[in-house]
Amino acid sequence: MLKYRERTVKAKEIAIHYAKQLADENTQAIVAGERDVKNNDEAIALSIFFWAMLDQSVLDAENGVEVEGENNIQFWVEKLMNIFHGHLEEIGYVKEWDNVCDKQ
């Protein structure tokens, strides 16, 4: 499952915030670390969510929107890339991440 450390709790809060806006319930649970990615489709859905979150976070930053009390969302979204990529690589779904990345 996606793991967040004491230092990355804010990343988790921001990811959950965007997942509620941009992802289905299944992906929301994966993002929250409540369940793990179980197949290719779920790995693809998580990867697609990352890029949607990036786009929305840049728009929010430009509009001066604070998310979970943070105005430097970019810092946390960069951390989330490492958290998502690191986990997908560890559990054998880096190809799914790469394929979604190629379509951006």
Added chain:
Amino acid sequence: MEDGKYVEQFKTVDDIRDVINTLIEEYRNAKKGKVGVLFRVKVPPNSSTLYKEGHQGNFRLVQGVRVGDYTFDKNSNFEWVLEDREAGLSFSKTFSHLKGKQKMLSKHAMGYQKPGPADVAWWILESNELPDGMEFVRDPDDRSHYFLAVTRRMHISKLVENLKFISFRMNLAKDISFGV
């Protein structure tokens, strides 16, 4: 002149896939399986290791260093940088990680949905020794990602000197997707 030499150019990051994978292979073998080369994405006009005012995103900048990339002693008025093995400039160990980082930084480089160039720089570990008090440390969240960490408390002027030293010794591939 803060940056190293441009030795390649590319229109998409896939254009330099072979260059990157050859470097990884060559230096992994040389170091018997250890990390031999690390890659960093930089958005011009920033250098490979230091940012220019107005091009650092929502970060406070101290002499070209983003507060957030390094951990400052707040009681020192941002004069001293603390030892922190889980902070530092981002480096990629694999093509997969690098590709994601390059896409991420290029996609909105000039603002929302305004893409721009994002160059790729690399540091060959066996050819260069890092300055004292600095180390590449693996990110506990991603084995393909490393921090260029400060491992001994240092003055900001020393960190800037070190980052310039590192930047000057990196080779680069220029992103020409948006013109030369």
